[in-house]
Amino acid sequence: MAIQSQSTVSLPTLVTQSTQSLLNRRVSTEDSLYHICLTVRKRLELLPQIKPYLNLAHSSSELSSERQALLLSQKQQLNQQHHRSVGSQTSSVSNGNGTKQGSDRRISALSTNSYSDEQDTSNLSIEETVVTFSMGILPISMDCDPVTQLSHLFQQGSPLCIIFNAVKPQFKLPVVSSDDLKICKKSIYDFILACKKYFTFSDEELFTISDVFSNATDHFIKVLDVVITLLDSAPQVFPQVPVEEVKWSNTDQGKIVREFVETERKYVYDLEILNEYRNQLLQRGIISSEELYMLFPNLNDIIDFQRRFLISLEINGQVEPFKQRIGALFMHSKHFFKLYEPWSIGQTAAIDFISSSFDKMQRSDFVIANKLELQSFLLKPVQRLCKYPLLLRELLQQSNNTANCKELELAWDISKSIARNINENQRRTENHEVVKKLYDRVVNWKGYRIAKFGELLYFDKVSISTGNPNETEHDFEVYLFEKIIILFSEVVQKKGNSISLKKKSSSASASTLHLSVNGIGSSSPSGSSGEPKLDLRGRIMIVNLNKITPIDSRCLNIIWESPKEQGNFVLKFKNEETRDSWSSSLQVLLRQVRSESLKSNNSNSDRSSLSSNNYFPHNSMNSLNSNQNRRISDVLPRFHTHQSFENEYRSISENYRASIPETTLLVRISFQNDFYTVLVEINSGIENLLQIIKRKLTHAGTITKIKYQDEDGDYVMLESEDDWSVVKDMLRESSDRILNVWAYS
Incomplete structure (x- = not known):
């Protein structure tokens, strides 16, 4: 970097200025690379000897702009051809006749499709379609941008020597005008040596020959x-x-464009501040390279992209509204916004790291010297991405040009998708942390393993009722996983309140499921995180969902049904937006379940065979009362889809039960309307158990899966050591050494 006190481009190290004033500092045209280059060009034009070189640089940069537009157009055509040929390519590949061309996998720079989550195998190389210092294509009345023009001017070599000679005429450098690259590089080399000798630049403040030709x-x-x-x-x-x-x-419209440009200048300036702080940490070796990347992922690439993006915005701000191509700018840039994905995913970890480790990152001469301000700077990228949809919507509302409106509509869709993806990344990251804490907060998981629930999608404190106005609502912490909805209540002093969730038996007789609810207002035992401990109160499997219906402004009615029972309950959320998010997610899960059910139906003879094979492995909404262990079976007649063992129990005499060795379990197997028994050592592993059962039933058929009935009456797959451990714990608690299982071919 050059002499900092005189530079107007590089971000200075601000020692006396507070970080708060940096955050609030108004950024003007003097801080804009675009306007700085305009000013430098005007100053250079005052020297007659350099004008021919400026004209040549203008012509070559104009050519580069046309080349960039051509590359973008070609990519648009490739993208459209790819989308048109997807069907035929799929068919060809299935017949072994087609291959996917590498060009079809490249980034589409101009697409009429909105930003989507589809996987893009292309890299995010700027050089692939961006050969100037502005993103996208220029408005029709603009030939080139001043940044690219100055870059091409310096690459000629001899203009640098002319500048030096004008400043230091007593130490003139030879000026050799040529389009030979070697001669140009020789002139640049002479300029660098002269600056080092006569201006006492350090190596760090100077540039290299490759820097001049870099993009x-x-x-x-x-x-x-x-x-x-x-x-x-x-x-x-x-x-x-x-x-x-x-x-x-x-x-x-002009006012909106102005706000767009000026806020973008401030955003780029804030990124520069953040990068300066990052470089200070790097130079001092205060934190590791892994920690640097965790705090500032892709920062260099993001700044490079946003500088070009700002240059394009500045250019569009110079032309009449009907000539502006701001919508096209987003269409050309949409894939580069994926650079922000690591930033959004790792933001929570970055904030936590700052909270615990900022003391060692703090120096009086650093550009950022305050923990809270650093956190504010780290939030800037996500905040900016979420601001784009608002600005584009306002611009679209004011636009009267038909062509521009179409581009702005597409840009608005792109920006909304980008913001949604960023928010989704953050939500998923936060949910992973919530699941870690949840594991320790729950007093008793009742044998359930959180690892089998799938990904946590949403969680919230929700009021639950049956929809009956005569019944009281009660609050639960509700967690929606991919496979299950779980209800928790805080562990507090008990006051005997209760809530009834209306439920109908399969035979249509009315019955009631009681969830015992602890009183509110007493002090709660807390976990290691300081949050109150939770009691697992109920759950409903996603496979048992029947219908999800939004009602009123904030409520969601959920109807569930299993082979044994059915019922409904109403979730009341804090606002309509949260209700809609839950509803949308549940509808997606319900469609997935029905799709899987349809596939299963196609592979079985009829619905009854599905029931007999226990397609629904869990009952729906069980009470898990910590005092009474109340289950649905306690308040409803049980409608078994499996043959019951009850009558067979009589065939086992008390003497026979007593004769079972203490180290042995009697496993009773139901298979194809018949019963079999085997003895298994309690300490044996799951593989040994499964082999013994399969050997026992070799004559009857091939066994593919085995299920047992847990303490809640659910039918659970027995396939892993974890499952086997849960079974043994269940038998140990009940002091029973007889295990009933069902085998399926």
């Missing part, structure tokens, strides 16, 4: 810093030129 904005800024330092050292040759303020339109 990265960081490298260009290093070159620009040195050039500005030379210009400022000779004000009589290169007098200061005031930065022209943009003349914004006074229309509503």
